Amino acid sequence: MPEQLRAHAAQWVNEHADALYGYAWQRVRDEDTAKDLVQETMLAAWRNIERYDPAQPLKGWLFAILKNKLIDHYRKSASGLAGRTQELADETGFFDEDEHWAKGFYPQDWSGGADRQLNTREFYKILHACKNRLKELQAAVFSMKYLDDMDSEEICRELGISSSNYWVLMHRAKVQLRACLEKNWFLR
Amino acid sequence: MGQKITCAQAVDYLSKKEEGKLTLRQRYQLWRHLLACSLCRLFRVQTKHLTRSLRQVPPANMPAGDKAALIEKLAAEKNTG
Structure with a gap:
């Protein structure tokens, strides 16, 4: 049911995208990076929904994924720093x-x-x-x-x-x- | 007690002091430097102020167009998969 799917996706985005984006936006240097991080976070969660424990708030799970992605992003800029x-x-x-x-x-x-x-x-x-x-x-x-x-x-x-x-x-x-x-x- | 420190060192010591990472001797050196150096005193007050303000920055919302695109992307994922 594509319409149902779209409605479900819209619910996720409308409920959580601003909070995730605001968090990332405060912590990276440009808006495009913040958008990418939110998109990657939501896609990863969406694809791996079977790993989500419905007893926990969705928001907490999404934030945990975002934080991991943010650290990965930072680490990329840190790589090769040794000796410099x-x-x-x-x-x-x-x-x-x-x-x-x-x-x-x-x-x-x-x-x-x-x-x-x-x-x-x-x-x-x-x-x-x-x-x-x-x-x-x-x-x-x-x-x-x-x-x-x-x-x-x-x-x-x-x-x-x-x-x-x-x-x-x-x-x-x-x-x-x-x-x-x-x-x-x-x-x- | 201890040699004089430079302004650049004082700036470092100020950050380390926040985490309680200065030895007694370094704390004394910093204190003595600040007593004599009005530039570093200004630096201390001003950066303290800025670091405190940082968490007050109101976060931005995700632009509506990007949200709409994201909804489509999510919906398309499971349609094709």
Whole structure:
């Protein structure tokens, strides 16, 4: 019964796609990746429906699949990272040769800017956009730490990266995110 | 107690401190650095603020067109299979 099937599919999508998409959207850098992850998640669940335990909420099962797919996605960007820590660390000039803040990159006092209210829709838009400018793996460690409350050891284990890689990624993510917000929101 | 640390190190120590990963000596070094360095003090306050704001970002919904396409894809799966 194709119509019945379509109605069933519509029910799945209408009930769960937004929640899955919102979760993925906060954790990857672009909308197409978020869409792909949701699509792959729903297709995998749909094809393997016999593995679903109807005693459990469907939502929890779908999220478990999505989380696995998300980790796979992150791991792809982490693969081949071993031995490249130095390269990760070297990419900018936020600090001078003495590791002091470089002249053009001094953190500035934000209260001196225009009255930039926090926690407005526009602020969150810029925050999200700035996070998406980070490299995939920087954004990944940052999200896992500050959205999912994981600690560094868990994150390293999930991504298969070394602890020195982790601290370099975290360092770069924070410095860049802060600078991006300063430029595009607080002192623009 | 301990050598002076640099700004770049202070930035690292701040992240490690969140997880309780600093030794007593490193905590002292960080404290002493922050006392003397207004740039790193700003950095600390501002990043704390940003990391806290991150989870307040309102999530987006999936565009309607993509949902419609997904419904078709799911329905087609079992028709052909």
